[in-house]
Amino acid sequence: MVRMADVAREAGVSVMTVSNVLNERLPVNEPTRARVMAAVEALGYEVNLTARHLRAGRTDTVAFIVPSFHDYFGEVADKIAPLVEADGRHLVLERTSGSPEHEMAALSVARLQLYDGVLLSVAGLDRDQLDRVRTSKPIVLLGERDVPDRFDHVRLANAEGARLATAHMIEHGSRRILALGCTFDTVHMMTSDRRIGWERALRDAGLDVDARYVVPISTYTPAAARDALLGVIASGLPFDGVFAVTDVIALGAVAALAESGLRVPVDVQLAGFDNLDMASFVPPGLTSVDANHEGVAETAVGLLRRQMAGWTGPAEHVVSPVRLVVRGSTRGGA
Amino acid sequence: MVRMADVAREAGVSVMTVSNVLNERLPVNEPTRARVMAAVEALGYEVNLTARHLRAGRTDTVAFIVPSFHDYFGEVADKIAPLVEADGRHLVLERTSGSPEHEMAALSVARLQLYDGVLLSVAGLDRDQLDRVRTSKPIVLLGERDVPDRFDHVRLANAEGARLATAHMIEHGSRRILALGCTFDTVHMMTSDRRIGWERALRDAGLDVDARYVVPISTYTPAAARDALLGVIASGLPFDGVFAVTDVIALGAVAALAESGLRVPVDVQLAGFDNLDMASFVPPGLTSVDANHEGVAETAVGLLRRQMAGWTGPAEHVVSPVRLVVRGSTRGGA
DNA sequence: AGGAAACATTTTATCGATAATATGACGGCG
DNA sequence: CGCCGTCATATTATCGATAAAATGTTTCCT
Numbered sequence: 001m002v003r004m005a006d007v008a009r010e011a012g013v014s015v016m017t018v019s020n021v022l023n024e025r026l027p028v029n030e031p032t033r034a035r036v037m038a039a040v041e042a043l044g045y046e047v048n049l050t051a052r053h054l055r056a057g058r059t060d061t062v063a064f065i066v067p068s069f070h071d072y073f074g075e076v077a078d079k080i081a082p083l084v085e086a087d088g089r090h091l092v093l094e095r096t097s098g099s100p101e102h103e104m105a106a107l108s109v110a111r112l113q114l115y116d117g118v119l120l121s122v123a124g125l126d127r128d129q130l131d132r133v134r135t136s137k138p139i140v141l142l143g144e145r146d147v148p149d150r151f152d153h154v155r156l157a158n159a160e161g162a163r164l165a166t167a168h169m170i171e172h173g174s175r176r177i178l179a180l181g182c183t184f185d186t187v188h189m190m191t192s193d194r195r196i197g198w199e200r201a202l203r204d205a206g207l208d209v210d211a212r213y214v215v216p217i218s219t220y221t222p223a224a225a226r227d228a229l230l231g232v233i234a235s236g237l238p239f240d241g242v243f244a245v246t247d248v249i250a251l252g253a254v255a256a257l258a259e260s261g262l263r264v265p266v267d268v269q270l271a272g273f274d275n276l277d278m279a280s281f282v283p284p285g286l287t288s289v290d291a292n293h294e295g296v297a298e299t300a301v302g303l304l305r306r307q308m309a310g311w312t313g314p315a316e317h318v319v320s321p322v323r324l325v326v327r328g329s330t331r332g333g334a
Numbered sequence: 335m336v337r338m339a340d341v342a343r344e345a346g347v348s349v350m351t352v353s354n355v356l357n358e359r360l361p362v363n364e365p366t367r368a369r370v371m372a373a374v375e376a377l378g379y380e381v382n383l384t385a386r387h388l389r390a391g392r393t394d395t396v397a398f399i400v401p402s403f404h405d406y407f408g409e410v411a412d413k414i415a416p417l418v419e420a421d422g423r424h425l426v427l428e429r430t431s432g433s434p435e436h437e438m439a440a441l442s443v444a445r446l447q448l449y450d451g452v453l454l455s456v457a458g459l460d461r462d463q464l465d466r467v468r469t470s471k472p473i474v475l476l477g478e479r480d481v482p483d484r485f486d487h488v489r490l491a492n493a494e495g496a497r498l499a500t501a502h503m504i505e506h507g508s509r510r511i512l513a514l515g516c517t518f519d520t521v522h523m524m525t526s527d528r529r530i531g532w533e534r535a536l537r538d539a540g541l542d543v544d545a546r547y548v549v550p551i552s553t554y555t556p557a558a559a560r561d562a563l564l565g566v567i568a569s570g571l572p573f574d575g576v577f578a579v580t581d582v583i584a585l586g587a588v589a590a591l592a593e594s595g596l597r598v599p600v601d602v603q604l605a606g607f608d609n610l611d612m613a614s615f616v617p618p619g620l621t622s623v624d625a626n627h628e629g630v631a632e633t634a635v636g637l638l639r640r641q642m643a644g645w646t647g648p649a650e651h652v653v654s655p656v657r658l659v660v661r662g663s664t665r666g667g668a
Numbered sequence: 669a670g671g672a673a674a675c676a677t678t679t680t681a682t683c684g685a686t687a688a689t690a691t692g693a694c695g696g697c698g
Numbered sequence: 699c700g701c702c703g704t705c706a707t708a709t710t711a712t713c714g715a716t717a718a719a720a721t722g723t724t725t726c727c728t
Contacts (some may be wrong), residue, residue: 069403
């Protein structure tokens with residue numbers, strides 16, 4: 001391992017001069033600078049980031065902590081990365097599996113030290129647990145759960161998105177619309193907020209809200225969604241529309257409908273949420289609530305940047321607006 | 335910031351005793367141990383991982399460096415994470431955008447210091463560039479490019495997978511099969527290796543290899559794939575099968591075929607590569623070459639683990655076997 | 669009872685950098 | 699010609715932990 005001291009010896013200067021050359025902190029005379037650079041080249045020296053971090057208290061790294069690496073979070077992470085890199089910092093992803101323990105561990109003093117700032121996609125922690133986190137590290141929370149006021153937070157207009165999607169299907173003739181993957185939870189979370197929007201659309205149209213049309217699923221995978229919807233079909237419960245709580249769930253629904261010989265959108269209209277990349281490509285094109293990943297990424301990184309720059313004003317709670325992207329899976333589409 | 339020294343003072347012992355209690359390195363008498371633990375609790379002490387890293391030379395962290403966070407790499411990362419965590423280490427993901435510069439930077443001395451080991455999914459670097467990397471850090475390379483012998487490397491049986499998929503479509507009646515997203519590159523890379531398998535299947539069946547049936551695409555996105563295939567259709571080039579170089583490409587193909595009124599698998603059979611989660615759910619079910627993500631993850635982590643344990647024997651070059659998963663997009667399927 | 673072995677705890681040195689301060693050389697000015 | 703300010707570089711202290719060696723205490727055996 002080549003250390004700064006080795007470079008200093010080779011160049012016949014002190015360690016601080018090497019440091020000053022490399023970090024451009026104090027000015028260094030050109031001939032000296034050149035000698036140092038030559039020594040750096042000759043020895044192939046590179047700074048020890050750990051030592052720098054320990055001394056300087058800065059890592060130039062931001063962490064994005066997600067429940068899982070794929071689908072939604074992978075897409076958002078790809079939007080966040082360039083924004084973080086634009087400030088000359090690195091982005092790393094860590095995974096929690098969505099478990100409260102892992103999320104809490106990620107927010108532990110020990111782990112937070114490793115980063116200049118943290119973006120956390122909250123899936124498992126509730127408001128009370130988050131309130132126990134005491135830290136002055138820049139942190140921005142993302143996700144649909146309730147969080148303490150003192151944290152910057154970015155969430156989506158869940159109910160409004162669900163309402164838009166459901167109202168759109170009603171407008172085009174659906175009368176019995178499933179809320180696939182939704183729940184009746186009372187705390188704020190994605191699955192219940194979106195159910196509320198679904199209810200609102202039904203009520204606005206003067207339709208009944210029937211609890212049997214809220215179909216929970218065991219895990220948030222297409223496979224579980226497919227099974228759940230096949231169960232509904234087998235039960236004989238009549239329906240002519242499906243609002244899927246996410247596009248991943250909608251993908252399972254697409255499969256179940258296709259297997260059952262139900263035509264989309266003729267027999268059943270289908271809409272999802274998130275507008276993942278795949279939504280445009282799964283035939284006949286998946287109508288979906290666009291959550292504006294890019295905008296969410298910009299907002300979240302902006303808030304984090306503000307904190308890292310030393311801002312200490314009140315936290316902000318942003319609700320990112322949504323819009324409906326109509327495609328072939330509903331009758332308003334092409 | 336609470337330091338070990340604060341805990342030591344609180345407990346009336348030396349710093350080393352605190353360290354010994356927390357790391358269980360040297361034995362500590364029970365009463366002392368209890369006092370230390372009480373002080374740790376009282377002050378809410380947590381170790382400074384950076385200081386530990388600097389001194390102990392170990393981070394307990396493994397990095398998986400990928401071209402992008404979504405689709406294939408997200409899915410593989412989710413398989414790798416539990417394996418790394420099983421050894422008590424953390425996994426972090428970093429992104430290179432597939433550019434050689436970023437990949438080289440990730441392999442720089444400075445960045446490698448941050449991890450106990452690195453899994454790198456090579457997309458941009460060629461053999462010569464990789465050969466310039468000089469390090470003793472545990473590194474395992476993944477991906478379909480050629481790499482220097484001295485690196486552990488896991489790749490897929492690309493040609494064989496493509497051959498299986500193509501042969502399967504031939505067996506079920508296709509005679510003019512596009513190689514969508516393939517290339518005629520001469521160096522080993524995914525797009526050319528898979529083209530070779532496609533060619534082999536055609537030759538084995540006594541069919542012509544027509545260069546017009548190899549359709550390159552500008553970027554590896556479904557959108558570009560869709561456009562490319564629409565272009566082929568517009569050109570009037572007759573075809574009755576599509577081998578898509580990846581499932582992501584196949585998804586674009588599905589969209590293009592649906593838009594053009596071509597029925598899958600009646601008019602055109604379609605097969606992809608990677609067997610992503612979505613493959614089972616995109617109607618009519620996507621026939622795909624299963625690359626055994628789980629197995630690749632296990633092999634790669636196994637090799638890395640071996641290196642981290644001190645192994646210095648010759649590097650291993652594993653070609654992970656593949657198998658064809660037949661679904662509704664080809665005529666052998668359900 | 670004397671001495672060595674066994675054990676618990678502390679001391680010292682170090683990982684590799686950077687912030688803050690000190691030193692020394694040189695030029696300008698009265 | 700001598701004093702002082704300016705600029706370049708060097709010294710010192712420190713970030714927070716751990717490895718290795720040193721110290722001190724107890725135990726046990728003959």
